[in-house]
Amino acid sequence: MKKEKIIVFDTTLRDGEQAPGAALTSEQKLEIAFQLEKLGVDVIEAGFPISSPDDFKAVSLVAQNIRKSAICGLARCLAPDIEAVAKALKKAASGRIHIFLATSKIHLKYKFKKAEGEILALAKKATKMARNLCDDVEFSPEDATRTQRDFLFRVVEAAIDQGARTINIPDTVGYSYPQEIYSLISDIFNNVPNINKAVIAIHCHDDLGLAAANSLSAILAGARQIHCTVNGIGERAGNASLEEVVMAIKTRKDAFKNLITGINTKEIYRTSKLVSNLTGFVVPPNKAIVGKNAFSHESGIHQDAVLKKRDTYEIMDPKDVGIGKSSIILGKHSGRHALMRRLKDLGFILPPERLDDIFKRFKELADKKKEVFDDDLIALAEEETREKKKVYELVSIKVVTGTDIIPEATVTIKYKKKDCQATSCGDGPVDACYKAIDKITKVKAKLLTYKIDALTIGKDAQGSVRVEVKVKNKTAIGRGASTDILEASTKAYLDAINKIVL
Ligand code: KIV
Numbered sequence: 001m002k003k004e005k006i007i008v009f010d011t012t013l014r015d016g017e018q019a020p021g022a023a024l025t026s027e028q029k030l031e032i033a034f035q036l037e038k039l040g041v042d043v044i045e046a047g048f049p050i051s052s053p054d055d056f057k058a059v060s061l062v063a064q065n066i067r068k069s070a071i072c073g074l075a076r077c078l079a080p081d082i083e084a085v086a087k088a089l090k091k092a093a094s095g096r097i098h099i100f101l102a103t104s105k106i107h108l109k110y111k112f113k114k115a116e117g118e119i120l121a122l123a124k125k126a127t128k129m130a131r132n133l134c135d136d137v138e139f140s141p142e143d144a145t146r147t148q149r150d151f152l153f154r155v156v157e158a159a160i161d162q163g164a165r166t167i168n169i170p171d172t173v174g175y176s177y178p179q180e181i182y183s184l185i186s187d188i189f190n191n192v193p194n195i196n197k198a199v200i201a202i203h204c205h206d207d208l209g210l211a212a213a214n215s216l217s218a219i220l221a222g223a224r225q226i227h228c229t230v231n232g233i234g235e236r237a238g239n240a241s242l243e244e245v246v247m248a249i250k251t252r253k254d255a256f257k258n259l260i261t262g263i264n265t266k267e268i269y270r271t272s273k274l275v276s277n278l279t280g281f282v283v284p285p286n287k288a289i290v291g292k293n294a295f296s297h298e299s300g301i302h303q304d305a306v307l308k309k310r311d312t313y314e315i316m317d318p319k320d321v322g323i324g325k326s327s328i329i330l331g332k333h334s335g336r337h338a339l340m341r342r343l344k345d346l347g348f349i350l351p352p353e354r355l356d357d358i359f360k361r362f363k364e365l366a367d368k369k370k371e372v373f374d375d376d377l378i379a380l381a382e383e384e385t386r387e388k389k390k391v392y393e394l395v396s397i398k399v400v401t402g403t404d405i406i407p408e409a410t411v412t413i414k415y416k417k418k419d420c421q422a423t424s425c426g427d428g429p430v431d432a433c434y435k436a437i438d439k440i441t442k443v444k445a446k447l448l449t450y451k452i453d454a455l456t457i458g459k460d461a462q463g464s465v466r467v468e469v470k471v472k473n474k475t476a477i478g479r480g481a482s483t484d485i486l487e488a489s490t491k492a493y494l495d496a497i498n499k500i501v502l
Pocket residue numbers: 015074100140142143168170171172173203205
């Protein structure tokens with residue numbers, strides 16, 4: 001049977017970023033976009049250009065740098081929105097304008113105070129305008145699953161008539177369920193006369209935990225594009241998770257027959273890690289496909305059976321999603337070759353000039369830890385692959401603290417090739433370090449959030465710190481990892497300060 005491709009439209013950088021607290025800088029968006037390209041997504045929705053200068057910059061930056069995936073920007077059915085997307089996509093190898101307009105009664109009555117006729121006219125006008133600026137236009141009747149079917153059919157037909165190549169059906173509030181989605185998509189195929197001129201896409205939210213199931217149901221009914229996000233992040237309860245939908249199609253070939261995606265599934269785990277690290281959204285251990293426990297077996301009966309035959313309790317091979325079979329990998333006796341091989345398996349191909357540096361840092365880490373896990377290596381490699389531009393570089397910290405003394409920190413930072421040192425007291429040891437840094441940098445920084453997690457298991461696990469810092473009206477997120485949580489905290493704070501001063 002001839003293979004048929006499901007187009008993967010990733011909206012991690014747009015709907016995913018709409019998750020409260022997931023804000024990303026343009027540089028971070030670009031870092032994720034490079035990884036999404038490597039993952040093999042067909043379309044990257046990089047942002048909503050009219051919504052802020054930062055979003056405009058992010059879409060332009062992604063459009064300039066990504067060559068294989070098509071780059072998409074979101075617009076309301078308004079001329080300035082559409083023009084902003086077209087402008088941001090100017091340098092894209094392949095660009096798409098995605099316009100949306102709510103069509104449900106509740107949105108028409110309370111959000112727009114407009115009649116159906118006016119909405120239809122707006123949809124037509126905007127689609128035509130977008131098509132004049134870009135060959136590839138996608139139209140979304142927002143809240144489609146709560147829209148009167150007859151009106152929905154008319155809007156879809158009109159959008160296709162005006163040149164929309166893709167019609168996306170959003171379950172905006174995550175209200176639908178699989179059978180209903182199946183009948184909705186089937187009805188669209190049966191009632192929209194020009195439907196064969198467009199690809200039908202599905203965009204599901206997870207308010208009832210049904211986003212992946214609903215997306216799969218749409219595919220079975222004939223939809224050929226899925227909107228999804230990495231780790232399922234997104235507005236409210238999130239969007240359909242890319243890894244779940246893609247792996248369901250791959251794993252259940254009996255149900256999805258000749259359907260395939262262009263996703264290199266071996267890049268899934270690494271992409272999930274990157275998105276989680278940059279957004280600060282921790283992946284729950286029981287999350288399907290990418291959670292820490294997704295391929296772990298606790299019960300003795302399961303362990304025994306899996307060792308005899310993996311398929312007894314595992315429906316997917318962890319290697320297929322980029323998770324190494326064993327979680328314990330390298331230690332202080334390991335050599336350069338083993339390290340490079342493991343990094344390559346994890347998807348990191350570092351330029352030769354970085355190899356010495358990462359090997360040195362790996363050895364330092366291995367000296368402090370009994371075991372170096374995949375997650376330790378990923379943190380190390382990500383730090384290494386990130387831009388090396390730094391104004392301030394941490395040289396050392398010395399902290400005196402205890403239950404009945406005021407903590408005092410001495411921090412040394414390299415600035416313009418000179419070591420600068422300052423000592424400060426604080427409410428706690430982290431506060432003392434941050435105050436000492438402030439003395440050196442003379443930057444008046446306000447710490448908005450501070451979060452620490454253990455990267456791996458064990459008492460010697462690396463602490464991974466994420467901070468959000470504000471200086472005047474600029475905010476930045478900083479990250480740092482180390483077996484010493486004070487060092488990790490200091491690195492994270494300096495990382496944020498570096499981003500702001502740069
Ligand atoms: O959920 C939604 O309806 C959307 C649209 C903009 C497609 O995100």
